[in-house]
Amino acid sequence: MQPKTPSESRTTMTDMVLPGETNPLNNLFGGELLARMDRAASIAARRHSRKITVTASVNHVAFNQSVPLGTVLTVEAAVSRAFRTSMEVYIDVWMEDRYNGERSKANEAIFTFVAVDETGRPTQVPPLNPETTLEKERFEAALRRKQLSLVLAGKMKPDQATELKALFYPPSS
Numbered sequence: 490m491q492p493k494t495p496s497e498s499r500t501t502m503t504d505m506v507l508p509g510e511t512n513p514l515n516n517l518f519g520g521e522l523l524a525r526m527d528r529a530a531s532i533a534a535r536r537h538s539r540k541i542t543v544t545a546s547v548n549h550v551a552f553n554q555s556v557p558l559g560t561v562l563t564v565e566a567a568v569s570r571a572f573r574t575s576m577e578v579y580i581d582v583w584m585e586d587r588y589n590g591e592r593s594k595a596n597e598a599i600f601t602f603v604a605v606d607e608t609g610r611p612t613q614v615p616p617l618n619p620e621t622t623l624e625k626e627r628f629e630a631a632l633r634r635k636q637l638s639l640v641l642a643g644k645m646k647p648d649q650a651t652e653l654k655a656l657f658y659p660p661s662s
């Protein structure tokens with residue numbers, strides 16, 4: 490399979506925060522943001538694999554900033570690493586300043602998607618070739634995150650998580 494770059498899967502969704510999507514403090518409801526992230530990430534995973542993709546895991550979400558009613562919000566997703574049938578998708582969320590249009594980072598998240606065939610069975614995806622420094626950093630750390638996610642899901646024994654062990658017990662120690 491021909492490798493692809495993160496920019497080939499990059500998906501950008503811009504939308505406004507409306508009254509029905511906010512909490513009592515008039516900030517965007519967390520679940521609404523998760524849904525927007527899932528939608529953008531799902532499209533990114535589909536663009537990378539050109540297959541049916543399903544959300545396998547939400548590995549990390551940081552709600553660092555609240556997002557007020559009326560904000561123009563951009564959700565940007567791209568595949569950060571492809572394994573055999575699964576893909577890690579990194580999602581960056583940006584708020585746009587009403588007056589000068591400048592973007593500031595609001596939140597980020599990391600999801601795992603799996604490509605499946607028509608019967609729902611996992612199927613192979615193309616490898617990923619990161620290009621920029623940030624893409625390379627995210628690619629490098631992705632195996633660690635995959636192992637952590639599998640251990641937490643009870644799908645990998647902790648002693649098989651070689652990347653995690655190396656983090657806590659580096660070879661030089």
Ligand SMILES: CC(C)(COP(=O)(O)OP(=O)(O)OC[C@H]1O[C@@H](n2cnc3c(N)ncnc32)[C@H](O)[C@@H]1OP(=O)(O)O)[C@@H](O)C(=O)NCCC(=O)NCCS
Nearest residue numbers: 543544545546572573574575601603605611635638639642
């Ligand atoms: C996701 C799903 C296809 C995985 O099925 P499975 O039987 O665990 O399949 P496998 O064990 O072969 O795993 C497939 C891949 O997913 C990865 N994976 C599975 N669970 C994972 C998790 N919690 N975190 C990270 N990766 C995971 C595996 O490591 C494997 O990756 P690889 O092939 O790239 O090495 C299956 O659990 C499913 O269909 N879940 C429902 C998905 C869904 O409906 N999502 C929407 C929720 S409403």
